[in-house]
């Protein structure tokens with residue numbers, strides 16, 4: 001039996017692990033952290049559970065091809081409860097609240113009530129959301145691989161996607177921020193900027209809206225940690241091993257052929273290595289000579305990394321009357337990395353059992369934006385901890401003013417910066433997805449380099465904009481290449 005080493009037990013590594021084991025490879029995953037999941041993670045502080053990764057899962061709906069993959073790798077099973085929160089989020093502005101409903105008719109009606117002057121754009125948007133609900137991420141087999149069961153998208157599904165395809169370039173050629181300016185009403189503009197980030201091209205926004213409208217994009221109960229835990233369990237049940245606290249220093253390559261990895265100076269032999277650490281970081285650091293193939297150069301030059309600063313709060317108050325996800329404009333200015341935040345987003349986990357002690361609430365906030373250099377400078381000049389504290393205190397001040405029931409009730413706070421993500425994930429600038437900007441193509445990168453044999457890549461960076469579906473799909477694809485190269489039948493089904 002051929003021996004395979006996988007670098008990293010994030011979602012790409014765990015996916016690759018399950019498929020490699022099912023296809024008959026002797027598989028070991030080496031993970032530098034002490035738990036599985038990578039960026040798909042949560043952590044506990046003083047009885048509060050903070051969801052740090054998964055906010056919605058594309059493919060949670062059984063009507064999608066991706067759902068089959070999630071079930072094959074154990075991410076979802078028959079016992080997993082999926083929460084499809086509706087409205088998905090709310091935005092408050094000058095005393096008005098706008099809701100993002102999953103139901104397109106309800107959404108259209110609600111938007112028209114808020115802004116009759118935007119009738120034409122609202123009708124067009126809702127019509128397009130409906131068209132994009134027919135688009136699903138395809139899960140297919142690579143050319144020439146032997147498979148136990150072929151994965152092919154039915155022709156009827158392909159035809160139903162055609163109307164959306166004709167609208168692609170319209171959305172691809174403007175940012176979500178620019179698209180929002182087609183609407184006259186400021187609250188609708190703000191909402192459309194928040195849906196998927198205003199820097200991304202508007203495809204991200206329309207896809208996100210369509211994902212919710214199609215009944216997909218749910219939150220599996222237990223979130224990131226439970227999902228990664230189920231996948232790690234599947235690996236164990238298939239006879240594989242995940243070795244935690246083991247950082248791979250180098251992939252060992254002899255005469256252009258990978259033959260194992262180096263961990264703490266020890267050489268561990270393998271017939272093939274699947275690297276799932278962020279490819280952008282891996283091509284420069286995991287090999288004695290950086291990989292300089294054209295695709296790797298393109299990745300270095302073109303990637304616009306998505307990163308964030310993350311605030312978590314444990315509040316000794318029941319906030320179940322607040323929406324699950326809420327954006328609002330703070331009355332007092334708040335800054336992160338010297339940049340004033342135009343709005344604040346709050347995720348409220350009161351609806352989920354086990355996230356906080358009885359009568360208390362776990363809350364999180366994602367502050368999007370590349371503040372890597374700012375936090376790096378803070379680390380260098382010794383102000384890192386005090387700046388994190390300042391940010392948390394001004395955030396808490398805003399929360400207490402807006403919701404007086406939280407005043408003096410903050411039991412715990414935590415701030416994760418891009419340096420935290422970098423330390424745990426080893427990813428480029430601590431990023432975990434890529435921005436696809438105005439006019440950018442959805443680039444996909446190869447699963448294997450040309451200059452080294454027996455090495456395969458997987459992970460979010462290989463298929464923009466990334467995220468959990470890209471991590472899983474590229475993990476599956478890496479194993480298909482491995483199967484093709486070793487004349488092995490790829491076995492995917494449960």
Ligand SMILES: Cc1cc2nc3c(=O)[nH]c(=O)nc-3n(C[C@H](O)[C@H](O)[C@H](O)COP(=O)(O)OP(=O)(O)OC[C@H]3O[C@@H](n4cnc5c(N)ncnc54)[C@H](O)[C@@H]3O)c2cc1C
Pocket residue numbers: 007008009010011012013030031032033036037038039040052053054055056057058246247248249276277278308310366424425426427432433458459460461466467468469471
């Ligand atoms: C705040 C936040 C919210 C998000 N929300 C969503 C969402 O709602 N939906 C969605 O789809 N996606 C979301 N994402 C993105 C998603 O979590 C990531 O894109 C995805 O988890 C990436 O998976 P991966 O396996 O490619 O990479 P990673 O998760 O980075 O996994 C790589 C693994 O390799 C390990 N590793 C690195 N170097 C080494 C080494 N040298 N040796 C051994 N191990 C190593 C790391 O510890 C890590 O476990 C979110 C991410 C964040 C941070």
